[in-house]
Amino acid sequence: MIPILLGVTLITFLLFNVVGGDPALQAAGRYATPEQVQLVKAELGLDRGLPAQYLFFVKQIVSFDFGRSWSTKQTISKMIMDGVGASLSLTIPAFFLTVFLSISIALLIAYFRGTFVDRAIFVICLAAISLSSLVYILYMQYYFSFQLGLFPISGWSPDWLERWEYLTLPIFIFVSISLGGSVIFYRTIFMDEIFQDYVRTARAKGLSHTAVLFKHILRNALIPIITIVVIEMPALILGSLLLESYFGIPGLGGMIFQALQSADFPVIKAMTFISAFLYMIFQLISDVLYVVVDPKVQLK
Amino acid sequence: MKRVFCSSNLKVGFAGAFFLSIALSLISCTSKKNNLANELRIASANLKGLDPVATGDETSSNVIALLYDTLFQYQYLKRPLTIEPNLADGMPQVSKDGLVHTIKIKKGIFFSDDASFSGGKGRELVSQDFVYSWKRLCDPRLASEGFWLFDGKVEGLDDWRKAVQKDGKNFDAPVPGFQTPDSSTIVIKLSRPFYQLHNILAMVYTAPVPKEAVDKYGKEMVNHAVGTGPFRLESWTRNSQISLVKNPHYHGVYPSVGDTGDAEKGRLAMAGQKIPFVDRLIFYEIVEDQPIWLKFLKGDTDITAIPKDNFDAAIKNKDVAPDLAAKGVKLDRAPGYDLTYTSFNMLDPLFKNNVNLRYAVAQAQDTKTTIEKFQNGRGIEAQSIIPPELESYDPNFKNARLEFKVEKAKEYLAIAGYPGGKGLPELEYMVTNSSTARQGAELFQTDLGRLGIKVKISAVSWPQFLERLRDRKFQVTGAAWVADYPDAENFLALLYSKNASPGPNNSNFSNPEFDKLFEQAARTPPGPARNALYQKMRDISAEQLPIIPSTHREGYSLYHGWVTNYKANSVIVDRFKYVQIDVPKRTQLKEKL
Numbered sequence: 002m003i004p005i006l007l008g009v010t011l012i013t014f015l016l017f018n019v020v021g022g023d024p025a026l027q028a029a030g031r032y033a034t035p036e037q038v039q040l041v042k043a044e045l046g047l048d049r050g051l052p053a054q055y056l057f058f059v060k061q062i063v064s065f066d067f068g069r070s071w072s073t074k075q076t077i078s079k080m081i082m083d084g085v086g087a088s089l090s091l092t093i094p095a096f097f098l099t100v101f102l103s104i105s106i107a108l109l110i111a112y113f114r115g116t117f118v119d120r121a122i123f124v125i126c127l128a129a130i131s132l133s134s135l136v137y138i139l140y141m142q143y144y145f146s147f148q149l150g151l152f153p154i155s156g157w158s159p160d161w162l163e164r165w166e167y168l169t170l171p172i173f174i175f176v177s178i179s180l181g182g183s184v185i186f187y188r189t190i191f192m193d194e195i196f197q198d199y200v201r202t203a204r205a206k207g208l209s210h211t212a213v214l215f216k217h218i219l220r221n222a223l224i225p226i227i228t229i230v231v232i233e234m235p236a237l238i239l240g241s242l243l244l245e246s247y248f249g250i251p252g253l254g255g256m257i258f259q260a261l262q263s264a265d266f267p268v269i270k271a272m273t274f275i276s277a278f279l280y281m282i283f284q285l286i287s288d289v290l291y292v293v294v295d296p297k298v299q300l301k
Numbered sequence: 302m303k304r305v306f307c308s309s310n311l312k313v314g315f316a317g318a319f320f321l322s323i324a325l326s327l328i329s330c331t332s333k334k335n336n337l338a339n340e341l342r343i344a345s346a347n348l349k350g351l352d353p354v355a356t357g358d359e360t361s362s363n364v365i366a367l368l369y370d371t372l373f374q375y376q377y378l379k380r381p382l383t384i385e386p387n388l389a390d391g392m393p394q395v396s397k398d399g400l401v402h403t404i405k406i407k408k409g410i411f412f413s414d415d416a417s418f419s420g421g422k423g424r425e426l427v428s429q430d431f432v433y434s435w436k437r438l439c440d441p442r443l444a445s446e447g448f449w450l451f452d453g454k455v456e457g458l459d460d461w462r463k464a465v466q467k468d469g470k471n472f473d474a475p476v477p478g479f480q481t482p483d484s485s486t487i488v489i490k491l492s493r494p495f496y497q498l499h500n501i502l503a504m505v506y507t508a509p510v511p512k513e514a515v516d517k518y519g520k521e522m523v524n525h526a527v528g529t530g531p532f533r534l535e536s537w538t539r540n541s542q543i544s545l546v547k548n549p550h551y552h553g554v555y556p557s558v559g560d561t562g563d564a565e566k567g568r569l570a571m572a573g574q575k576i577p578f579v580d581r582l583i584f585y586e587i588v589e590d591q592p593i594w595l596k597f598l599k600g601d602t603d604i605t606a607i608p609k610d611n612f613d614a615a616i617k618n619k620d621v622a623p624d625l626a627a628k629g630v631k632l633d634r635a636p637g638y639d640l641t642y643t644s645f646n647m648l649d650p651l652f653k654n655n656v657n658l659r660y661a662v663a664q665a666q667d668t669k670t671t672i673e674k675f676q677n678g679r680g681i682e683a684q685s686i687i688p689p690e691l692e693s694y695d696p697n698f699k700n701a702r703l704e705f706k707v708e709k710a711k712e713y714l715a716i717a718g719y720p721g722g723k724g725l726p727e728l729e730y731m732v733t734n735s736s737t738a739r740q741g742a743e744l745f746q747t748d749l750g751r752l753g754i755k756v757k758i759s760a761v762s763w764p765q766f767l768e769r770l771r772d773r774k775f776q777v778t779g780a781a782w783v784a785d786y787p788d789a790e791n792f793l794a795l796l797y798s799k800n801a802s803p804g805p806n807n808s809n810f811s812n813p814e815f816d817k818l819f820e821q822a823a824r825t826p827p828g829p830a831r832n833a834l835y836q837k838m839r840d841i842s843a844e845q846l847p848i849i850p851s852t853h854r855e856g857y858s859l860y861h862g863w864v865t866n867y868k869a870n871s872v873i874v875d876r877f878k879y880v881q882i883d884v885p886k887r888t889q890l891k892e893k894l
Binding site for chain 1: 599
């Protein structure tokens, strides 16, 4: 893992400090004189050699001190800490609600496989995933918030209890967007399992369909379920760009979007590294969890 | 039996999901906003920070201007814009040579309470606060984008900057051009006449910031506000909303002098009353157009700009659409004090030595379509570099070379030596890689295509765009300039040779006669003589066309019937301090929404 991590830092560094344009020009402002640009270079440590700049970047990572944003002049670490709570309060409940609902529906379809219920739900799910997520956001915000007045149009509260008022509709939209694809995914997993020999054996022993579904199929399907749940975690931490932007949720998704728009390299660089790091960490966690749920799997 | 039991499990699962959804919905029952609060609510883009010297964007300036105060300000209602004292106790005394400006400041003005002061109580504003703040603006270590305000204009400033650059401890050394004979007098000594000085002292970059706060918060000043402005910072959830509360001790009063029609619109009813009128001002930081628009329609915000996609629904025949008017919504139109233009790189031999090629490009440009397609009709065709509403603007001035006439353009192209575009190399039009900029470039490509000129669109990132402008490595590009202050000098500076890249003269135009007039105008006090000089410079630019003036945009804002005293203006950044909310009317009108 350490070599991969070093590789990630090196690639991130090369992308931002070597390949791109001169970051000091951006940081110094449009009409800065060459002297001012030089001062900014010194301030950002860009007047040093590349090895020294790379070591400085590694030091920033280790100390979780990525300096300040060029655009907002805020401490990047604080921006991340402020944003992560907002992002997670949207994505975590939305994601687990999606997982719960989609597994439930997928089990239902598996139970009624080959019937009208199965086909109807499958078609609905297909239709649901063919729509752009922007369509869900625009229409649901318009109808539920504006026309029906059920939810605030957008907004946020730093208070954990009060913020649910603002989060309910974005969570509902998140679930709506994700549900179709998830149901089809879990249905496929359950269908794969349903025709396995152990299922036939269980049935031959006289177990009911439902008992087979919950006691055997669901348990054996845990590996792909864990894979998808754990691998999604970094994306949940990094927030939902569109939902955050449309509903005024001050999370990391919006922060990354603004950083991209304003070419705020220190923020982009920090988030690029953090994303890669999170994916690695959660990949490791999923490997460990495989051992827990499946005795046949061993860590070597 | 077992099967029944497991089915129950399923039912329990679905029932759980159902009740969870219901519970979330119940929690979410939209709380009715307190319509009885005397609050002004505005949708805004994301704020960068609150330190006057560290943030130069328009959104942040609009908020900073309400937290901090400046020496001078513009009369809120009067047009053309006229400067008046704000923290200054009267207009400055200016020496005959225009080099020494003596400014008295008002007494009894206090900074807002803050932990940085002894006992947490804000202390009285003194003249030294201004000098400290201006030195901070010019501190090379802070690299403020606002330094250009004083750059090359104040006696001894360059030497002081060099000393500070060498050793930060030299910050406390005096700047000969910034003097404070006593705690209520400031003397500014200029190294050359600069009659726009009073305009720049109305800009938020120059607002006084107490040293105690800077010492305490350092770089974190971006998150604190310790000013003397009409409002004080209550709370700020970054990227969500900022809330300001009324400063009960604010010194300002509502203006008694208005422009034509202001009295009829009720804008003078509060003349002489203490401001601000609202108890709280909330800026919702929203980046997407739909929530901005829906919040306004719902009455959750009081004043709004009109998002591009909602323009046709909001405006009919340059007035509020009837359905909105029936709900009490009103429109305010204001000049943008700006210029959009096409810029040639005059160092490129192709353009430098061929004025007819520049004429051909100018006459091929379909500006009407630009205004309709890109500005929803909110703009006028520019005739020169000087926008309307400025004193030296001449409404009768027309530049025939800016008329969209394809046949005439073809003639000029032939005179330029490229009949039908033959022999002319493909032009490169540089844009940033945003979709709007690309669409603008495509229109340029189409316009020139009519003449047989091939145009390659070069879309680059913003840093690359800046780098190429700075290095003078581009051929043609589109640009816009918004006034820092209402004086034609601010626009004519775009063509002054000493402002060539990396300065704002990105066309790198150099014309000795123009430069001579520019310098002469700088030495001339405001008045007809200076306006005549401005117009001579305008004529040179119209003849030479190093840039092709395209449009002057117009700002449209909508406000609800419960808002009074609102008069939009992009230069008056602290305008919300004058706005009043009729709370009972809001309750009544919101029922219609």
